[in-house]
Amino acid sequence: MIRALMNERLPDRTEPFRLAQRGAVFTGKLPLADMDRLAGSLVNSEGSVEVTLRFGTDERHLAIVNVKLQTELTLTCQNCLEPCSQSIEVETTLGIVRTESEAARIPRAYEPLVVGDEPLSVKELVEDELILALPIVPRHFEDCLPRAATEEVPESGSEAADRKERDNPFEVLRRLKKER
Template structure:
């Protein structure tokens, strides 16, 4: 009896928001038990996201709740928060980018069920078994990335020596003819 009590008490005493997240979860079971996922995940643990980041320092704060809604749909909802560093595509300088992602996933077992899901949910296709928490978090963060990351204010780029293109042509410049040197390679036409 003592061993059972210890197994029950020790995990409860150790539960804190800063605990690492589990590696894998069974989302169907988590939803049936109204489970929670709270903790942090290092950005370095997300290889697909890491490929587009300038620096891998930092972590993602994860706060997700699983359950069954009033329509009987098993879901995982909540949020992800982090600050990542991208490259500004205008001035090519580091660009801190805060991500505050709302997660609203409906669990489905097949494509047909995904099409029947209400509009407020994005489908999470899981036939059976476990999924990696890091994959779930990484997918949501990748979907939230901007297509073309750049400073919101052009003046921030100009502080990094970026010069916005002028709408007026420069005076006394001839148009560039990129294929002009190719003309010299063509055989000249001679009349016979």
């Protein structure tokens, strides 16, 4: 019987095949500020992500890692362009393989994690999974108005008429016709 190893500190790098054989489990937090690739999608990188990594093997003796992530990210609402908080929860199982050809043969139940012979960077794994979990179009959950709808600019009657005349793409043609 394999004894599961619990560790409250997340390692920087791991040997995933060895950890899978041992049934290792890691839990801990990683600061969002350390994730440079993710930072470009965030309004701010305050806070951290709670991480649980459960290494093991399946019935086919394939090395796997179950990844659970939970965090709050501050993104830009694409409707009103104001910051909005998004709760992100990820739970996925990755099949750990050394090559792309091995990745093509893993069961559909797993996403492939190609590690080669190098140690696995825990921070990069977590950052990759968070990037994949980002909403395509971040929005507030409550109804929010588009920014243009909330900005009212008063116009006088003559300003509105001038703007309408300038915005008409056929105005140039009308002027040319009058000149003839």
